[in-house]
Amino acid sequence: MRVTLLALLCLAGSAVPAVAACRVATRAVEFGEVDLARDSHGTGRLTVTCDASTGFRVGIEGGDGSLFMDGPGQARLTYRLYSDPGHRVPFDEEGVAAATDGEQPAQVTVYGRVPRQSALPEGGYAGRLVVTLAF
Structure with a gap:
């Protein structure tokens, strides 16, 4: 059986002292068609653009446990997010460290399974x- 699915990432808030003004653009974690008989993988991207040089952490709320996507007839599909392509480090609320020089945006890849x-x-x-920036 094959299932088509998509995990969306959205920015809900940020804890920003007056360090920099930042924007987050997201590219959804796309798994495409999934064969439920085997593991499936997908990637997404977070792009953080700030008006000044700054370091921060990018976190995903609930990313450190099994997540669920809703489907037809109240079906729930389990998935997980990782900060590394080997799927060893869960992408959690504390997130990953990133930085921008105020000129080039920071790119953070999100790996899904x-x-x-x-x-x-x-x-x-x-x-x-929920994607959060912590400065």
Whole structure:
């Protein structure tokens, strides 16, 4: 069975002292068509642009545990997010360190994995996550 799904990343807030004004652009973690008989992988990207040189941490709320995407008929698909391509370091609320020089944006890749799961109905699955910048 194949399932098409997409995990969305959205910026909900940031803890910003008067260090820099920053914007976050997201590219969703896209898994495409998923074969539930095997692990599936996808990537997304967070692009942080600031008006001054600054360091920060990029976190994803709830990323350190199993996450769920909702689908047809109240079906829930489990997935996880990681900060490394080997899927060893979960992408959690503390996040990863990043920095920008105020000229070039910081690029942070988010790696996703959908583990093998029991049969789920075919269709689109989606979810939302909270992305936070901490200075």
